[in-house]
Amino acid sequence: MAVMEDIRGPDLRHATADLDPESFTWLKELSYKENLTSLNLVKFLKSATKEYQYLDVGCGPGNFLAERLLPRLHPFARVVSTDISEDMIQYAQEHHKKPKVNFEVLDIEKGDVHFIINMYGLFDRLYSFLTFHYIWDLPKVYRNISRLLKDGGECLVVYFTRTGITDVWHQIYQNEEWQLYMPDLSSMFAERYCFNEPVDEKKLGDLEKSAVKAAGLELVACHTYSSVWTFSSADACLGAYIPFFKLDSRVPEEKRAHFWDTWRSALREASVSKDGAISLVYDVIVVHSQKPSTSAAQAQ
Structure with a gap:
């Protein structure tokens, strides 16, 4: 990633395009838990067939797709897996190349989705x-999805609305001593994302419903739930993030x-367990939507 001055400001949210692919895999078991929970929550309206074509938005390094999602999708015609980061897509191509799977760079918020349509239908x-906790313009993204x-x-979107680790990060960032060395997460995460305050589930649900309908x-x-991520120690948590x-x-x-001691102290204070392990609460929203069929739309 470039020096800090290069990622400040309104485009800081796109610093996610520069994250290290390998570091993403260190949290895979915990992130897999949320992805699989969401898949088990949702009941798709249409049964998949071997002719189905799938799009994966925000695939990161591609490990969840390869290790957990693809086995659920077989047999299929094609999967197109996308991410905003060229590094992520290159890593995915090198480590998770599979038959009938294509990887493409796509910014679902600011990019042009027509090249995907032209290539794959x-x-x-x-x-x-x-991924959507980084999305600022929900209506625009859902229009692209449509x-x-x-x-x-059908579309399944799963993302965080608040996490214990970002609460701690945001808290430490308020100390001027550390602002030179840390990104301001409130400029990276979407405006509706919550820092150090309760999640207004109704408000977030209404925002999703409005964007989907528009x-x-x-x-x-639309489901919301809370999960607990547990690390064996403060150092284990730091090592992952x-x-x-x-x-x-x-x-x-x-x-x-001094910096690491500040983090350790803040993590222990935020932890919901006091046995030496660090247990942080993660709030998740799961949104299932469908594009109406032409016949259904005409009937209405």
């Missing part, structure tokens, strides 16, 4: 796991011990 089902789906096609989609179901933003290289050597 429309999709029967779209998945997006743990363009990508076939009539009757895009010409129908909201099938800090590489995302390469903070080791940003904090001066003479300040690092």
Whole structure:
């Protein structure tokens, strides 16, 4: 990632395009838990066939697709897996190349989805796991999703609305001593994302419903739930998260011990368990929508 000055400001949310692919895999078992929970919550309206074409939005390094999602989708015609980051897509191509799976760089919010349509046609089902907390313009993204789906096609979106780790990060960032070395997460995560305050589930649900409806989609179901992520110690938690933003290289050597002690103290305070392990609460929203079929739309 470039120096801190290069990622400040309104485009900081696109610093996610520069995250290290390998570091994403260190949290895979915990993130898999949320993805699989959401898949078990949702009942798709249409049964998949071997002719189905799927789109994966925000695939990251591609490990969840390869290890968990693809076995659920077989047999299929094609899966197109996308991410905003060229590095992520390159990593996915190198490590998770599979038959009938294509990887493409796509910014679902600011990019042009028509090149995907021109190359692959429309999709029967779209998945997006743990990506939409970076999406600022929900109506625009759902309009793009509507363009990508076939009539009757379905969409599953899963993302965080608040997490214990971002609460701690945001809290530490308020200390001017550390602002030079840490991204301002409130500029990266969507405006509706919550820091150090309760999640207004009704408000978030209404925002989703409004954006889905404005895009010409129908909201099938919207679920919210809380999960607990547990790490064996504060250092184990830091070891999993800090590489995302390469903070080791940003904090001066003479300040690092104090910096890590600040993090350890804040993590222990935020933990919902007090036995030495670090247990943090993660709030999740699961949104299932469908593009109406032409016949159904005409009947209405």
